[in-house]
Amino acid sequence: MDLLGQLITILAVLVGALSTHWANHRMERTKLRQMLLTRWDEKKLETYSEYVTYVRASIHAAVLLYETTEGLRDEPRDVRDLRLNLTDLGITQSSAFERVMLLAEDSVVVAAHGVQEAVAAVVWQARGVVDGTLEDWRKRNADAFAAINRFHQEVRNDLGVSGNFASEVHTARGLLLPGTRTGAADDS
Template identity: 25%
Template structure:
């Protein structure tokens, strides 16, 4: 019995070491799995945000061209309808994968672009005003909403690098639209 008691500290040491190794390995595996899941979802979230931004900017661009009246309204309306459809699909991915601040910012940007789109459709069909004094203001609000979306998305994805805001930089262009002659019909 004396030899077992003498070996007991060594056996306890081996047992504690084995349990410690199992616990450490399990914790490391869990942490590695969580990191992989985070990276996986961040990649999907990034893809969803990028696609949403791309198609919403496409809607905005087509609507702006329609408002300008420089292109064929029927062709532009068809392109706007197609882009709006793609936007709806991209919006669902943002709702599914986005964090709350980014979804709220995306919703605000989407709603502002809808105002631009509504004005464009009214003008293209002849049911809206031919001139809008606040058009530069509306376009600026859309640009600010885009900036807010990008800021929220970058924060949610923990992307550093500072601000990428464009709205203030685009103001001089919008101010020129106030003095531009009306588009011929």
């Protein structure tokens, strides 16, 4: 009986040690997985934020070029410098877009493609690659900001941020574009 009691005790200790080891292993794996997810979420947020920063900078540069070439703004820099600045920003924006492509899930990538297309339309009109009226210009800018709002919403979904960003109330706020000149000839 003593031998049987000792074997049962040894077996119980072994089962306890193995279950403790297994539980610790599972807990460490879960903790590591959570740490990696957090690290990737931080990297994604940084990448998405950087991308939107460059998108907005490209749009701002396009607006500056358009307003200068259309006589809506007096700008001390010449048009050549404005075009070069827009080109440089476009290169940086494309690079940031590629980083989004590497990290994002499908819905974010689709939204980012929409942003790229909408911003390209704004840039093309600003450069004179495509013709358009001031109303076309406003529509292209509105489309670009609607695409940015869709991108924001997809990013929020990807990162698990609750709430709805791309509501009609937000989108309806309008753009900071100059009004149509009325009576400019009468003022002289």
